[in-house]
Amino acid sequence: MKESAYVIAGASLAGAKAAETLRQEGFDGPLVLIGDETERPYERPPLSKDYLLGKADRETIYVHPQSWYAEHGVDLRLGARVTGVDAAANEITLADGSRVGYAKLLLTTGSSVRHLAVPGSDAEGVRYLRRASDSDQIKAAFAVASRVAVIGAGWIGLETAAAARAAGADVTILERGELPLLRLLGTEAAQVFAHLHRDHGVDLRFGVQVAEITGAGGQASGVRLADGTHIAADTIIVGIGITPNTQLADAAGLQVSNGIITSAQLRTSDPDIYAAGDVANAFHPLLGKHIRVEHWYNALHQPPAAARAMLGHDVAYDRVPYFYTDQYDLGMEYAGYVEPGGYDQVVFRGDVGRREFIAFWLSGGRVLAGMNVNIWDVNDTIKAIVHRGRTLDITRLANPDVPLDELLAA
Numbered sequence: 001m002k003e004s005a006y007v008i009a010g011a012s013l014a015g016a017k018a019a020e021t022l023r024q025e026g027f028d029g030p031l032v033l034i035g036d037e038t039e040r041p042y043e044r045p046p047l048s049k050d051y052l053l054g055k056a057d058r059e060t061i062y063v064h065p066q067s068w069y070a071e072h073g074v075d076l077r078l079g080a081r082v083t084g085v086d087a088a089a090n091e092i093t094l095a096d097g098s099r100v101g102y103a104k105l106l107l108t109t110g111s112s113v114r115h116l117a118v119p120g121s122d123a124e125g126v127r128y129l130r131r132a133s134d135s136d137q138i139k140a141a142f143a144v145a146s147r148v149a150v151i152g153a154g155w156i157g158l159e160t161a162a163a164a165r166a167a168g169a170d171v172t173i174l175e176r177g178e179l180p181l182l183r184l185l186g187t188e189a190a191q192v193f194a195h196l197h198r199d200h201g202v203d204l205r206f207g208v209q210v211a212e213i214t215g216a217g218g219q220a221s222g223v224r225l226a227d228g229t230h231i232a233a234d235t236i237i238v239g240i241g242i243t244p245n246t247q248l249a250d251a252a253g254l255q256v257s258n259g260i261i262t263s264a265q266l267r268t269s270d271p272d273i274y275a276a277g278d279v280a281n282a283f284h285p286l287l288g289k290h291i292r293v294e295h296w297y298n299a300l301h302q303p304p305a306a307a308r309a310m311l312g313h314d315v316a317y318d319r320v321p322y323f324y325t326d327q328y329d330l331g332m333e334y335a336g337y338v339e340p341g342g343y344d345q346v347v348f349r350g351d352v353g354r355r356e357f358i359a360f361w362l363s364g365g366r367v368l369a370g371m372n373v374n375i376w377d378v379n380d381t382i383k384a385i386v387h388r389g390r391t392l393d394i395t396r397l398a399n400p401d402v403p404l405d406e407l408l409a410a
């Protein structure tokens with residue numbers, strides 16, 4: 001491989017979007033996209049929603065058609081693991097021992113599920129959800145399950161609980177915190193999700209400690225809590241968070257702290273190496289600090305910025321963070337960024353009981369984030385309000401009769 005090659009390690013949404021942008025921007029040198037999965041790059045959100053629910057086909061999850069890679073001269077290497085980065089020699093090593101030289105390297109290695117470390121947790125019937133094949137297996141398990149236990153009331157836990165209910169199973173959620181999504185949403189809005197799941201017949205248990213996965217003959221039969229309670233289950237879903245895949249960056253001596261540290265240009269501490277997506281802890285100019293975002297929108301938009309920076313363009317990634325969810329009949333979008341405890345007020349606008357509202361998180365009267373629940377075509381305005389960052393009249397913000405555009409213009 002010539003030294004002019006641009007190499008991308010990690011072939012999922014972030015890697016594929018970076019490759020697309022490099023070609024769009026006119027880069028016509030060798031471009032290598034390497035991934036250790038055997039599937040071509042795909043998007044993960046459907047794996048816990050429409051694909052898991054059987055409402056979307058496999059073909060809908062892919063970032064590009066199979067033919068796109070050859071048509072755009074992207075050397076897509078699947079089932080190939082990058083095992084090392086020699087930053088001094090500008091070379092990466094693959095698991096088969098081969099080496100690939102690079103002019104610029106982008107790390108889009110994403111994240112991996114955190115594993116439950118209690119006795120019995122390797123039993124059959126204990127499942128994690130990260131890859132398309134995991135979703136296939138969970139779908140098959142839900143089709144025959146009568147009792148599902150879900151460990152963790154984060155995104156994976158809540159979305160799979162909704163899918164398990166749709167499949168007709170009894171569902172118990174076991175969360176060590178006091179509410180679902182608490183770190184992200186805070187008490188006021190997290191309660192909405194607790195009510196949502198209770199209203200759909202889910203047994204929610206908070207403040208619990210999982211002590212053991214029970215079972216016989218290697219097959220899981222339930223979850224034992226530290227207080228001795230036993231929850232019988234034939235399928236157990238574990239969604240207790242992820243860790244960023246920083247091993248390559250660590251070994252290469254790059255600066256790593258809760259992900260790979262990058263500038264707003266997505267450049268790491270090595271001038272020829274960039275990082276984007278779940279794995280990057282990037283400086284955000286709007287927020288004035290480094291943040292690592294584990295969401296689809298970030299994996300969609302940050303890599304194009306990295307690709308442009310790799311080509312020498314003057315860019316800085318400063319989009320307002322965004323995520324969304326679909327659970328039962330609730331659709332939600334959230335724009336902004338609030339650290340746990342980083343707000344002093346939540347303002348609701350609309351009908352929280354009917355789950356048709358917008359919530360705003362404020363600090364000192366300034367809107368840090370907004371979440372629209374079952375209300376549509378407002379998120380761009382919410383993003384603009386967050387981006388502008390001025391103090392707003394709270395009474396008008398809470399009043400659904402005052403158009404959001406007016407608040408933005410004020």
Ligand SMILES: Cc1cc2nc3c(=O)[nH]c(=O)nc-3n(C[C@H](O)[C@H](O)[C@H](O)COP(=O)(O)OP(=O)(O)OC[C@H]3O[C@@H](n4cnc5c(N)ncnc54)[C@H](O)[C@@H]3O)c2cc1C
Pocket residue numbers: 009010011012013014015034035036037043044045046047048080081082083108109110111112129130131245248276277278279293294295296297299322323324325326
């Ligand atoms: C089931 C599920 C549902 C989700 N739903 C939503 C949602 O509704 N909304 C939302 O905002 N976000 C959602 N997310 C989060 C979103 O999917 C992630 O933020 C996004 O996938 C991050 O993309 P990425 O390309 O940075 O990393 P990843 O998707 O983790 O991809 C990294 C890729 O790199 C590969 N890799 C890692 N190390 C190596 C190596 N050494 N060599 C070669 N390849 C390597 C990995 O196997 C993987 O294929 C969901 C995630 C999951 C798992």
Ligand SMILES: NC(=O)c1ccc[n+]([C@@H]2O[C@H](COP(=O)([O-])OP(=O)(O)OC[C@H]3O[C@@H](n4cnc5c(N)ncnc54)[C@H](O)[C@@H]3O)[C@@H](O)[C@H]2O)c1
Pocket residue numbers: 048151152153154155156157159174175176177180181182208209210238239240241242294295296323324325326
């Ligand atoms: N709609 C979305 O945005 C969406 C959907 C699915 C997945 N994802 C992403 O996928 C990744 C994984 O999601 P996740 O739900 O696993 O992580 P998460 O961080 O969203 O939630 C993990 C939850 O597990 C709880 N927990 C941790 N250890 C526990 C234990 N031992 N016992 C009981 N509870 C425990 C935590 O308190 C937390 O509530 C995240 O990056 C997430 O952003 C996002």
